[in-house]
Amino acid sequence: MTTPDQHPTRLERTTTALGAEVATLTFAHGPLNLFDDAMFDALVADVASLTADPPRAVLLRADGKANSAGVDVHVFAGLTPERGAALWRRLFDEVAHPLEQLGCPVIYAAHGLTLTAAFEIALACDIIVAAPKAKFGLVEIVVGLTPSMGGPQRLAERAGSGRARELVMTGDLYDAATLHDWGVVNIVTDDIDADARALADRLADGPTRAHDATKRIIAAWRSGGVAHADDITPEVSGDLFATDDLQGAVRSFLDNGPGKATYTGR
Known part of the structure; x- marks a missing residue:
């Protein structure tokens, strides 16, 4: 008790x-x-x-x-x-x-x-x-x-x-x-x-918005199979291009090579 x-x-x-x-x-x-x-x-x-x-x-x-x-x-x-x-x-x-x-x-x-x-x-x-x-x-x-x-x-x-x-x-x-x-x-x-x-x-410490996108795509597969996941992926993944993390990581990759980016979750 x-x-x-x-x-x-x-x-x-x-x-x-x-x-x-x-x-x-x-x-x-x-x-x-x-x-x-x-x-x-x-x-x-x-x-x-x-x-x-x-x-x-x-x-x-x-x-x-x-x-x-x-x-x-x-x-x-x-x-x-x-x-x-x-x-x-x-x-x-x-x-x-x-x-x-x-x-x-x-x-x-x-x-x-x-x-x-x-x-x-x-x-x-x-x-x-x-x-x-x-x-x-x-x-x-x-x-x-x-x-x-x-x-x-x-x-x-x-x-x-x-x-x-x-x-x-x-x-x-x-x-x-x-x-x-x-x-x-x-x-x-x-x-x-x-x-x-x-x-x-x-x-x-990773790209939180990308992790969320991964979860959403897999959730779509769980509920509706590959076709449903394919249907939502372009928008879900496309939205990541508006995130600070993706923009910063692309710049870091181009300027300094892979594996050196840091992420804020935004």
Whole structure:
């Protein structure tokens, strides 16, 4: 139970050596980081803060023994079909979709057990970084449920529909190496905290508007296939020619060669 001097999450903003803002959202709700009502409410508030004032990169991570042992089953007790649907709709509208729509790279760092809601949140991020000992699972079958924050479809996008059905229907746990082989986890590293933070800093220092354009083009592909992505790319990419970052990087390339440009996110 959360006491008045505790908070289930922690949202901190720092700047890189080049002045780019990075937001770190940490789950800090006891050793198992269970998603109870307080945790969901805190996460919704943090995502709203990130949406209202976007940084140039976001890192999601966790304190404690586990990234999360999943949802506190008390959340499901007594739900009617209508209230259950409302819960999932809220988590799509106020967590999964806003995370995906942030105009900057979003990284999830998994150092340990990452179950149910936490895994589904990770799948809504752009890049998943994991420690070798991390284990992942969508284990909702233990309460007769299917993952309902977008996990199955996002897992299918990364690993294929057959793998998604296997992982969800068995309720088994999968290690980082296996999910890296499947294309679900992007990077496996022993120094998870340092490497995830370094990646967040590196992406924050990059051309933020171009990263946002990449996300928008891929989102178009996800919703409408290659033809839809092709249809929106000319305008989305064309708009980048009005950005200070592209104009400055082109001048830097021509004057000094590749790799020497710096970016402001504008």
